[in-house]
Amino acid sequence: MGDDIMLVQVYLDDIIFESTDQKMVDEFQDVMQKRFKMSSLGAINFFLGLQVDQTEKGIFLHQSKYVADILSRFKMEDELIAKNPLSVNHGITPENTGPKVNLTLYNAIIGSLMYLTASRPDIIFATCLCARYQAQPNVNHMLAVKKIMRYLKGTPSLGLWYPRKDEFDLMAFSDSDYGGCKRDFKSTSEGCQFLGSRLISWQCKKQTAVAQSMCEAEYIAANPVNHSNTKHIGIKYHFIRDCYEKKLIDVQQIGTTTQRADLFTKVFDRPRFLFLLNVLGVKDRAEVVSNKELLK
Template structure:
């Protein structure tokens, strides 16, 4: 490449756009622990308890129109920071995008759900994606969907993961575009979306 382009060789890649890259003989780790640390400093969070999960299984977020309003600017800033973190943290994707649905009119109940995600990150700042060498290129995909979980418009949520060998290369969690009338239909929609991603 040096013969064709004017360039200079720097040291081995270890940091790129907030992503930390650790290259080892057996594979590569990609994470964002420094970004998480910077987020906690940016929002000046006090000491908080660590949570074992990003969201409680008993929570049911909805518009909460009677709830106490929360600062829209701060809420959007929190959500935006978390959305960028999903670049290397598929474990928080569903929770973050569920909370992101309420950016137009956030309530204190939504803020509490966001803070649960931050308390989870407090205890898991060093979780990283692992890309081992020599695990083949067999394409494997997983997908699932709930049925009518959205409290506002009864739409379902699809989730999916795609692996090349043992390397996670794509993941998603999003609300479906249409309303399904059964669990089977919502799962067919999720499967179709996953197949499109695979193709």
């Protein structure tokens, strides 16, 4: 219908649909209910553990209930609060000299944290780093994952804020460390994508091959899907340059102070950490949502 659009997402026996035209929503709902045995739950507010708060000003996604659940499950409700998910000098290494810990418990915590990263980009680097040691975790690794949990205790209602009135320009930030993994010295790629100021996806992934230079690591981070092996560095270079010359993309150098993707591959002190959360649109629910403003 003109410039209006409809989006439909299906997951097993659950379905979400929305449109820029309410008439399209009503017609689609009528058709689905006539052809299938289904019921409508109205405006979305909870889906697969993800809570959705809708207001006239925008949408806030969070997992506050899930945070409370995992803190209770792992008996962390009475622990002291941590201000950061990971210490700058965290000391997490692949050395197996420390006392071993309960493998089942460690992996259960990692799995729970991984699910939480769907709305919490602030913990993805710390969680991914700890996940590398799931085979033989020691006491230092357990202390690290428990610190992430203690950080969650102090920030249970952090989530992603999507303002209604904003631009829709697509921007992507990518970066890489160099040989950051202390086990195999592979680099870690990180990236984040925005529609205007809205964070829509983010990544933190160890590269599949050992980069021979910082330049190679950066190219892999900029183009991780089509050319993930460093032996194809020439292809990476020409692929990115070709896209740039055809004006399919605009490549710009990002200074260290404004590199939003850094949150996904580095550890920072609290002021820098809070700055990155702000530019990524990670907010506390109380900052942007009032119960009086919630749409029913």
